[in-house]
Amino acid sequence: MIEIKVEEKDIRIDQYLGKNLDYSRSKIEKLIKNKDILVNNKEIKKSYTLKEGDIITINEIVEEEIEVTPEKMDLNIVYEDDDVIVVNKDNGVVVHPGAGNYNHTLVNGLMYHSKLSSINGEFRPGIVHRIDAYTTGLLMVAKNDKAHIELARQLEEKTTYRKYVALVWGVINTDTGTIDAPIGRDNSDRKKMTVTDVNAKDAVTHFKVLERYANTTLIELQLETGRTHQIRVHMNYIGYPIVNDPVYGRRKIIDDTGQCLHAKELGFKHPVTGKYMEFTSELPECFTNILNQFKD
Numbered sequence: 001m002i003e004i005k006v007e008e009k010d011i012r013i014d015q016y017l018g019k020n021l022d023y024s025r026s027k028i029e030k031l032i033k034n035k036d037i038l039v040n041n042k043e044i045k046k047s048y049t050l051k052e053g054d055i056i057t058i059n060e061i062v063e064e065e066i067e068v069t070p071e072k073m074d075l076n077i078v079y080e081d082d083d084v085i086v087v088n089k090d091n092g093v094v095v096h097p098g099a100g101n102y103n104h105t106l107v108n109g110l111m112y113h114s115k116l117s118s119i120n121g122e123f124r125p126g127i128v129h130r131i132d133a134y135t136t137g138l139l140m141v142a143k144n145d146k147a148h149i150e151l152a153r154q155l156e157e158k159t160t161y162r163k164y165v166a167l168v169w170g171v172i173n174t175d176t177g178t179i180d181a182p183i184g185r186d187n188s189d190r191k192k193m194t195v196t197d198v199n200a201k202d203a204v205t206h207f208k209v210l211e212r213y214a215n216t217t218l219i220e221l222q223l224e225t226g227r228t229h230q231i232r233v234h235m236n237y238i239g240y241p242i243v244n245d246p247v248y249g250r251r252k253i254i255d256d257t258g259q260c261l262h263a264k265e266l267g268f269k270h271p272v273t274g275k276y277m278e279f280t281s282e283l284p285e286c287f288t289n290i291l292n293q294f295k296d
Contacts, residue, residue: 013039013056014046030123031058035185042199068097068122073109078138078279083147083272085114085126087139088281091257095130095139097123110141117148128152129226134258136284137164138266150271155226161267164221164231165210165283167260167291168240169251172209172217179205179234183227192247193229195237203227205234213294216243220264231261244290254293257286 014028017037031037032046038057039048050056076088089095089106096107107125110116116126119142126141128151142148154160184200186192204224211218217240221231232248235241241249245259267278283291 011050012046013037013044013048013050016050017056026121030121038199041187068102068107068111068125070112071104071108072112073104073106075106075109075113077113078281079277080114083143084151084270085110085141085143086266086277086279087141089131089136089139089263091136091284091286092133094133096127106139114143117142117145119145119148119152129155131263132229132232132259132261135261135263136287137263138279138281139263140266140268142271147271151268154268158224159269161265161278162223162226162263163265164223165262165264165287166219166221166231166235167243167287167294168217168219168235169215169243169249170217170240171212171215172207172219172240174209176206176208177238179203179207179238181234181237183230183233193227193233195233201225201227203230203234205231207235216294218291232259254290255286257290260287260290262287 014025014032017028018025028037029046032044035043036058038044039050039054041057076090077085078088079086087106087110094105097103097105107123107127110126118125120127126143126148128140128142128148131137131139140151142151181195181203182197182200183193183203184196184198186194187198202225206222206224208220209217210220223230227233229248232242232245236249241251242259242261244254244257246253262281262283264283265278265280267276269276
């Protein structure tokens with residue numbers, strides 16, 4: 001944590017950090033964009049001008065410049081054309097490189113497979129949206145900047161269709177429900193998200209019960225927003241955490257395959273033709289192995 005000195009006020013934060021911490025401009029921009037640099041515990045833009053008494057908090061430090069390299073990987077590609085790829089992400093695969101994890105990500109494999117859009121820079125080329133490493137399922141990837149801009153617009157305007165399936169602890173008595181609760185960073189653990197009114201963004205999740213078991217419930221979820229860890233945070237918030245989730249709502253951990261959460265369906269308009277496209281994927285073995293333990 002850095003406290004700004006009086007003589008250093010009236011300087012842009014990106015200039016200050018570049019001078020005092022020897023960060024490159026691109027590195028600072030990435031940290032600010034990812035909300036890993038805060039001022040007075042609030043999100044800021046790179047053009048923010050520092051004031052006397054400001055407190056800068058850096059939650060993640062990129063230690064060195066890393067070149068992201070293509071890697072040959074087995075990719076489960078559901079659909080591909082000149083503009084877009086739909087991939088069914090396997091369990092345990094990180095979507096894009098980050099601090100301390102620059103290899104063996106989905107982006108490394110996609111870079112080997114195809115040219116990708118450049119909008120998100122060298123660490124997240126082509127990535128329009130993401131899911132957690134131990135969440136499986138469908139993702140759309142842009143192969144060029146034009147496609148990326150259009151797909152991102154659809155996400156922003158909430159016209160994409162995303163449906164998940166999850167197994168949660170507890171028996172949900174109501175057949176359907178909506179969770180409308182803002183999500184922001186957990187001040188006690190900056191790697192976690194939580195329902196909060198402080199520096200939070202609106203988050204809305206709809207759910208529907210598919211099956212009830214003795215002490216768990218299989219549910220279907222549809223997102224209106226796409227906040228980090230949204231489903232995991234929301235289900236824990238209402239008292240039905242995801243089964244096998246090692247971070248949120250800690251209960252019995254069955255194995256090391258991560259939370260029982262699968263991005264099952266994905267729909268969007270093709271970024272060039274405008275034709276609506278919808279894709280579906282089956283529950284992976286890591287999910288069904290746990291699910292079968294709760295069936296009668």
